[in-house]
Amino acid sequence: MKKIKVVIIGAGFAGIALAKGLANKDSFEVVILDKKNHHLFHPLLYQVASASLSPGDISMPIREILSHAKNIKVHMQEVVSIDKDLKVIECKSGDEYQYDYLAVATGSKPFYFGNDDWEKSAPGLKTLTDALSIRDRVLYSFEKEEIKLNQEEKKLNIVIIGGGPTGVELAGAFAEVAYKTLVNEYHDFDPKLTKIYLIEGGQHILSSYSHPTSEKAKNYLEKLGVIVLTDEVVEEIGDDYIKTKSQKIESKNIIWAAGNRATKLISKLGVEQDRMGRAIVEKDLSLKDFPEIFILGDAANFQSLDGSPLPSLAPVAAQQGKHLAKQLLKNKRFAFKYLDKGSMATVGKYKAVLEWKGVKLAGPIAWLAWSLVHIFFLINFRNKVMVFMQWAWSLLSNKRRIRIIK
Numbered sequence: 001m002k003k004i005k006v007v008i009i010g011a012g013f014a015g016i017a018l019a020k021g022l023a024n025k026d027s028f029e030v031v032i033l034d035k036k037n038h039h040l041f042h043p044l045l046y047q048v049a050s051a052s053l054s055p056g057d058i059s060m061p062i063r064e065i066l067s068h069a070k071n072i073k074v075h076m077q078e079v080v081s082i083d084k085d086l087k088v089i090e091c092k093s094g095d096e097y098q099y100d101y102l103a104v105a106t107g108s109k110p111f112y113f114g115n116d117d118w119e120k121s122a123p124g125l126k127t128l129t130d131a132l133s134i135r136d137r138v139l140y141s142f143e144k145e146e147i148k149l150n151q152e153e154k155k156l157n158i159v160i161i162g163g164g165p166t167g168v169e170l171a172g173a174f175a176e177v178a179y180k181t182l183v184n185e186y187h188d189f190d191p192k193l194t195k196i197y198l199i200e201g202g203q204h205i206l207s208s209y210s211h212p213t214s215e216k217a218k219n220y221l222e223k224l225g226v227i228v229l230t231d232e233v234v235e236e237i238g239d240d241y242i243k244t245k246s247q248k249i250e251s252k253n254i255i256w257a258a259g260n261r262a263t264k265l266i267s268k269l270g271v272e273q274d275r276m277g278r279a280i281v282e283k284d285l286s287l288k289d290f291p292e293i294f295i296l297g298d299a300a301n302f303q304s305l306d307g308s309p310l311p312s313l314a315p316v317a318a319q320q321g322k323h324l325a326k327q328l329l330k331n332k333r334f335a336f337k338y339l340d341k342g343s344m345a346t347v348g349k350y351k352a353v354l355e356w357k358g359v360k361l362a363g364p365i366a367w368l369a370w371s372l373v374h375i376f377f378l379i380n381f382r383n384k385v386m387v388f389m390q391w392a393w394s395l396l397s398n399k400r401r402i403r404i405i406k
Ligand SMILES: Cc1cc2nc3c(=O)[nH]c(=O)nc-3n(C[C@H](O)[C@H](O)[C@H](O)COP(=O)(O)OP(=O)(O)OC[C@H]3O[C@@H](n4cnc5c(N)ncnc54)[C@H](O)[C@@H]3O)c2cc1C
Pocket: 009, 010, 011, 012, 013, 014, 015, 033, 034, 035, 036, 038, 039, 040, 042, 043, 044, 045, 046, 077, 078, 079, 080, 105, 106, 107, 108, 125, 126, 165, 166, 263, 265, 296, 297, 298, 299, 312, 313, 314, 315, 317, 344
């Protein structure tokens, strides 16, 4: 019997969930293409950037995750174009793949709202390479302050642009590094002099949360020593400064956490997109007029019941991947329904905020829930154990082991 060819582009949360759903289903011949060789657990990426965890703690080779699946091939390829009419995918290498069904799950990348030149001074946090380069840059800045001869010139600012969960978590983590971990380790620079800014263009940080939760997070950050500036739209970014409408802040450590956009591949598809570049999908996650092409996760705009698109979250992507696997296995179309698992963000050590179906929690209990959920959803047992041990050690000692500058 002729096998059904499924090509999955992207081995993130959506792609992996779909591949797992089709694993060892003999009527399907599956190829998963990714430009990287590993699956990455983004929710803990800020901990690699802030020297708590190692890259291997939050990533795993795609090949290993799917090693049990005899009908799935893993190819490290970057896809550059899709011919929807001929049902052919073209890769950067020149290789081509044909499909009966195609799932595009290529995620998103930092978006600079038309100011692409800001990227070199204010890189985003999306990949392990980004996290390691942020870690290097920040740690190196402390070293440079230590050896400056002129006391007057000793000044270290870390600026995080964007008060969403990533910005909040990064700001809290860097406050812990500067004001707790590094204290007493330098002779000629006091890390407590470091200023950590979190800059948000809107009225509140964590704007997708309720107002009281957002205020709680702001209070926690301020108690940690973070300077939270809201209603401050960034107007200019240079090599070592940022300018908002009211002030200029000098910094060689500027991190962009203010927005993401679907990857370029989606624009190249020539289908309807929203302002974040996401493809508008039908209720079964397929593209209008192309029922054999499905867009999943951060790359898709799936309208929820109230008309707003589902948020770009790992559970949305994973549930969509699972849903598509079910449709393909049953050879039937049915509408995707998102099961809301709530939102949570940490704010430094022992503090987090959490909202789930009207329940609002903040403080150590929310932090405990955050920790358990993240350990649970890490990709495999080894990573769970490693992360648990690293956390236990750094919580007890206030130290961060991964303070290596490359
Ligand atoms: C720093 C950070 C923190 C986050 N924290 C949270 C959190 O706490 N909770 C939460 O729910 N969500 C969080 N998210 C969001 C969550 O990670 C995303 O919603 C989720 O990863 C989307 O899954 P995906 O499968 O659509 O894409 P991704 O997981 O991004 O995977 C996309 C894959 O496609 C590959 N790819 C891209 N382009 C190509 C191409 N042209 N050819 C081949 N391969 C390609 C990439 O290499 C990647 O492996 C966070 C995101 C970031 C960046």
